[in-house]
Amino acid sequence: MPFFDFDKEINDVVGVTKWKVKKIIKQVDRETAWRCKIPTDLVLIRKEGDTEKQLISLEGFVYDPVEGARYREWWKGYHERSRKRTDDFKDKKIPPMRTIFYLNADDADLLPPE
DSSP states (O other), X not given: OOOOOHHHHOSSHHHHHHHHHHXXXXXXXXXXXXHTTXXXXXXXXXXXXXXXXXXXXXXXXXXXXXXXXHHHHHHXXXXXXXXXXXXXXXXXXXXXXXXHHOTTTTXXXXXXXX
16 A cells, blocks of 8 residues: 655645645546557657747738738637537536546547446
8 A cells, every 4th residue: 555644745625635636637647648648658858959048030020911811710710619619518518527537528429428
């Protein structure tokens, strides 16, 4: 049985809740990695200069009103589609725990029956 030093981090109900949340998040992270086949031995190699600050300049940029209008329409459509998808999902009244542990929780039609 693992040893937990509750005296260090848990002093009241809020402490218990925080501890449980950490454990649940850790488990969700493991499950996601397992379901999405994310390797546990992922190695990141740092290279010299990969964290140096870069200056990004808009010098020479010319605003194109046609492109700007096209982008605004695209953004508006994106928000409308997202809002509709969220509303459709909320209308399904799916219990929160099922949305956490199901891989395609954003696609309510794929959820298994209760």
